[in-house]
Amino acid sequence: KALRDMLFDEKNNQRELFILDNTSSHSFSRTLEKIKLEESLFLIISKTGSTIEVVSLFKLLIEHFKLDIQELKKYFIFITDKDSKLHKEGENLGIKCFFIPENVGGRFSILSAVGIVPLCFCGYNAKALLEGAKACFEDFFIHKKDEILQKAYHYCTHKSASINVLFSYSDAFKGFNEWYIQLIAESLGKKQGYKRIG
Template sequence: MLRNNLFFKTSELKFISSYARRMNDELNSGDIGYYHLIHTSLELIDESLEFIKDKTHIKNIVLVGMGGSSCGVKALQNLLFDEKENDRELLILDNTSSHSFAQILKKLKLEESLFLITSKTGNTIEVVSLFKLIIAHFGIEFSRIRDYFVFITDRDSKLHKEGENLKVKTFFIPNNVGGRFSVLSAVGIVPLCFCGYNAKALLDGAKQCFEDFFIHKKEEILQKAYHYCTHKNANINVLFSYGDSFKGFNEWYIQLIAESLGKKQGYKRIGLTPIALIGARDQHSFLQLIMDGPKNKTISFLRVLNSKKSPVIPNIDFEFLDSSSNGVSLHNLLNAQCEATMNALIAENLSVDLIELDYLDAWHTGYLMYYYELFTSTCGIMLGIDTYNQPGVEIGKLILKKILDAQTNS
C-alpha cells in the first residue's frame, strides 16, 4: 500500500469539503479525461500486445517525445527497473540535443528497432524534427516508414492524418487527456506493453488510489494540498525522494506541478514551485539551505519500505573508521537517513509529509503517479486556476516559429 503521513496541523473537514465536491464535479463532468484512464486504457493493453506479439525481431523500442509525452514514461522505466518480462530495451529521445541523438542512434540497428513518435497535438516541432532526422539517418524510404514507426497522438491530429497517409499504426490519446496527465494513456501503456512491463498492475494501482480518494474519502491529499496551497510563507514544495530509481519520477513531478500550477490570475502570479531531490545524495548539497535558509519551503519525503535485493554492510571493523552501519542492509541505511533528515526538519517547525510505498513495483507505481495527479488537480482547484492549460508555453512556441521562419527565409 501507499501511506501518507502528515507532520503538520490539519484542517477541519468543513474548511476543505467544498474542494472535495468540486473534485467530484470535475470527475463527473467528463471534461478531464485522465480520471477515467484506469478504465479506458485497459483495452490498450490487448491492442498493444496483439500488435507486438509477432515482432520478435524487435530488440529496441525508441520513444520520441517531449514533455508530457516522455517524462512519465521515463519515470516508469526508472521505477520498474526490476519488472521486465522480455529483453527489449526502451530508449527515450526527449531533447533536440545533437549529443543525445547521436549517442542513442549509434546503438541501433534499423531492422531491430521500432520508433514510437509521440505527440498529443501531432505537431510538436521537436518531435517532428527528430522524426525527420531518424528517417534521414537510416535512409528510410517513405513506403517503408510504416515498418519502423508507430504513432501515438490525438485522433484527427496532424500526426494521425500523416499516419493514415503513410499507413502507420496509430494509438490514440483521448482528446480530453492533457499531455502531462497522459502517462496512463497510450503514451505510457504502449511502450510498457512492448517492453514487457506489467501495465495491468500499473492501472490496478492507480484504480486503488482513485477509490481511496473518491469512494473511501481518504483525506490526506486534500489536507496536504490545502496546507501547502494556503501556507503563509512557503510557496516552494521540495520532493525528497530516497533512491536513484526516483530520478525520472522527480523530473515528471517537476513538469506536472510547474506546468499545471504556475499561472497568471489577472495581474497576480501564483503557483507552487517544485524542487526535486534524491536522497541520500542531496543531503550533502541542498539540505543546508532547507535547514538554515528561508522558511519558504514545504518538504515531501518519499521512500520505499522494503527492498527485495539489498546487500548487507559487512561487519568489518577498522581502528579509526565508523562501524555504526555494520550489519545493516544498504536499503535500511538509506531509509534511516531519510528518517533522520525528516525528523531534523520537523524539529525546525517546517511543514513535512512522508509518502511510503511498501514495495517498488508496477502496482505501487500506478498508485503513486495517480496520487500526484490528484494532488495537482486538487491544488489547481484550491488556487482557483486552470490546471490543464499552459499559455506561457504556447507563447514561446509562437516566438520559436517566427525565429525559424526568419532563418528559413534569410
Template sequence: MFKNTLYFDNFPLSTISAYASRINDELESGEVGYYHLTDTSQILVNESLEFIKGKEHIKNIVLVGMGGSSCGVKALRDMLFDEKQNDRKLFILDNTSSHSFLEIIKQISLENSLFLITSKTGSTIEVISLFKLIIAHFNIKEVDFHKYFVFITDINSKLHKESENLGIKCFFIPNNVGGRFSILSAVGIVPLCFCGYNANSLLQGAKACFEDFFKHKKDELLQKAYHYCTHKNANINVLFSYSDAFKGFNEWYIQLIAESLGKKQGYKRIGLTPIALIGARDQHSFLQLIMDGPKNKTITFLKIKDSTKSLHIPNICFKFLDSLSNNVSLHDLLNAQCDATMHALIAENLSVDVIELEKLDAWHCGYLMYYYELFTSLCGIMLGINTYDQPGVEIGKLILKNLLEGVKKG
C-alpha cells in the same frame, strides 16, 4: 501498501469539504479525461500486446516525445528497472540535442528497432524534427515507414492524418487528456506493454488510489494539498526521494507541478514551485538551505520500505574509521538517513509529510503517479486556476515558429 503520513495539523473537514465536492464535479463532468484512464486504458493494453505479438525481431523501442509525452515513461522505466518480462530496451529521445540523438542512435540498428513518434497535438516541432532526422540517418524509404514507426497522438491531429497517408499504425490519446496527465493513456501504456512491463498492474494501482480518494474518502491528500496551497510562508514544495530509481519520477513531478500550477490570474502570479532531490546524495548539498535558509519550503519525503534485495555492509573494522553501519543493509542505511533528515526538519517547524511505498513495483508506481495527478488537480482548484492549460509555454512555441521562419528567409 501506500502510506502518506502528514507531520502537521489537519484542518476540520468542514473547512475543506467544498474542494472535495469541486473535484468530484470535475470528475463527473467528463471534461478532464485522466480521471477515467484507470478503466478506459484496459482495452489499450490488449491492443498494444496484440500489435507487438510475433515481432520478436524488435529489440529496441525508441520513444520520441517531449514533456508530457516522455517524462512519465522515463519515470516508470527508471522505477521499474527490476520488473521486465522481455529483453527489449526502451530508449527515450526527449531533446533536440545532437549529443543525445547520436548517443542513442549509435546503440541501435534499424532492423531491430521500432520508433514511437509521440505528440498529443501532432505538431510538436521538436518531435517532428527528430522524426525527420531518424528517417534521414537510416535512409528509410517511405514504403517502409510502417515497419519502423508507430504514431501516438490525438484523433484527427496532424500526426494522425499523416499516419493514414503513410500507412503507419496509430494509437490514440483521448482528446480530453492533457499531455502531462497522459501517462496512463497510450503515451505510457504502449511503450510499457511493448517492453514487457506490467501495465495491468500499473492501472490497478492507479485505480486503488482513485478508490481511496473518491470512494473511501481518505483525506490525507486533501489535507496535504490544502495545507501546502494555503501556507503563509512556503510556496516551494521539495520532493526528497530516497533512491536513484526516482530520478525520472522527480523530473515528471517537476513538469507536472510547474506547468500545471504556475499561472497568471489577472495581474497576480500564482504557483507552487517544485524542487526534486535525491537522498541521501542531496543531503550533502541542498539540505543546508532547507535547514537554515528561508522557511519558504514544504518537504515531502519519498521512501521504499522493502529491502529484501539490498546489499549488506560487511563487518569490517578499522582503527580510525567508525563501524556504525556494519552489518546494516544499504537500503536500511538509506531509509535511516531519510528518517533522520525528516525529523531534523520537523524539529525546525517545517511542514513535512512522508510517502512510504511497500515496494517498488508496477502497482505502487501506478498508485504514486495517480496520487500526484490528483494532488495537482486539487491544488489547481484550491489556487483558483486552470490546472490543465499552459499559456506561457504556448507563447514560447509561437516565438520559436517566428524565429525559424526568419532563419529560413535569412
C-alpha cells in the same frame, strides 16, 4: 521515462527503451549508435501532433536510417490525438496510431497510450499498473481512505506557502522527479501580466 525508471527490473526486462526527448545532436547520435534498425520500433509521441521537437526527431530518424516512405509503417507507431496532424500523416503513410483521450492533457497522459504502449512493448505488466492506479484513485476519491493525504492536500491548498519540496531517496524516482518539476512549472509557473498563477 518516469514509469520505466520506477518499474525497471534488469532480470525481467527483455527490450531496451531509449528515449529521445530533445534535438541535441550529441544525445541523438549517442543514442542511435546503440540502435539496430532491424530490431527497432520507434514511437513518435505528440498530443497535438505538431510539437516541433518531435516532428524534427521523426524527420531526423528517417534521414539517419535512409528510409523510404513505404518502409515507415514497419518501423514507426504514432501516439497522438485523434485527427491531429500526426494522425493524418500516419493515415497517409499507413502508420499505426494509438490515441490520447481528448480530456487528458499531454503532461497528465502517463497512464494513457503515452506511457502504457511503451511499457507493453518492453514487457511490463501494464494491466497491473492500471489496476493499481484505479485502486489508488478509488481509495482516495471514492472510499475517502487516505486521511493523511487529504489533510496534507487541505493544508497545502489552504495555506499561503510558496515553497514545494519533493524528496525522493532512490535513483528509481529521478524520472518521476523531473516529470513532477515539469508538471509544476508548466501548470503553475505561468504569469498573467506581472502576477504569477498557481
